[in-house]
Amino acid sequence: MGENHALAALPQRTLDGWHRFIASADRDLLASLLSEHIVFRSPFLQSPIPGRTATLLVLTTVIQIFENFRYHRTFVAGSHDVALEFAANIGKWQLKGVDLIKFNEAGEMIEFEVMIRPIKALQALGEEMGNRIGPQLARLKEAAGAQPLL
Numbered sequence: 001m002g003e004n005h006a007l008a009a010l011p012q013r014t015l016d017g018w019h020r021f022i023a024s025a026d027r028d029l030l031a032s033l034l035s036e037h038i039v040f041r042s043p044f045l046q047s048p049i050p051g052r053t054a055t056l057l058v059l060t061t062v063i064q065i066f067e068n069f070r071y072h073r074t075f076v077a078g079s080h081d082v083a084l085e086f087a088a089n090i091g092k093w094q095l096k097g098v099d100l101i102k103f104n105e106a107g108e109m110i111e112f113e114v115m116i117r118p119i120k121a122l123q124a125l126g127e128e129m130g131n132r133i134g135p136q137l138a139r140l141k142e143a144a145g146a147q148p149l150l
Contacts, residue, residue, distance in 0.1 A: 008080060038111065
């Protein structure tokens with residue numbers, strides 16, 4: 001405890017790219033930041049979502065749903081691990097959340113986990129995501145050999 005950590009150079013470059021993606025919603029930029037074998041962990045699905053294609057679908061959709069999205073704080077847990085605290089709105093619901101990101105040695109994102117509160121905001125997000133990409137995401141997970149969504 002009390003240790004100071006800094007991201008390695010390549011993960012830092014990727015994190016900088018992530019912030020550019022948030023500002024631009026540039027799908028190609030995001031794709032360049034993700035490992036082909038990234039694992040995405042959603043706050044409303046039991047099993048992880050494997051692969052770049054599914055992760056791209058989820059993250060590019062979420063960025064369209066969130067209103068007034070902003071990061072507040074960054075916590076570096078080591079040379080290849082970071083947590084980003086954020087806030088946003090979904091309609092009348094205000095939410096707070098954390099993105100937990102792990103990078104490989106090449107600086108690519110290999111794990112991306114999201115936690116959100118309160119439950120009403122999470123439910124609103126889940127409903128909107130299901131309406132927009134539910135069937136498509138289910139097909140991608142099935143093709144990857146993953147467990148059913150719920």
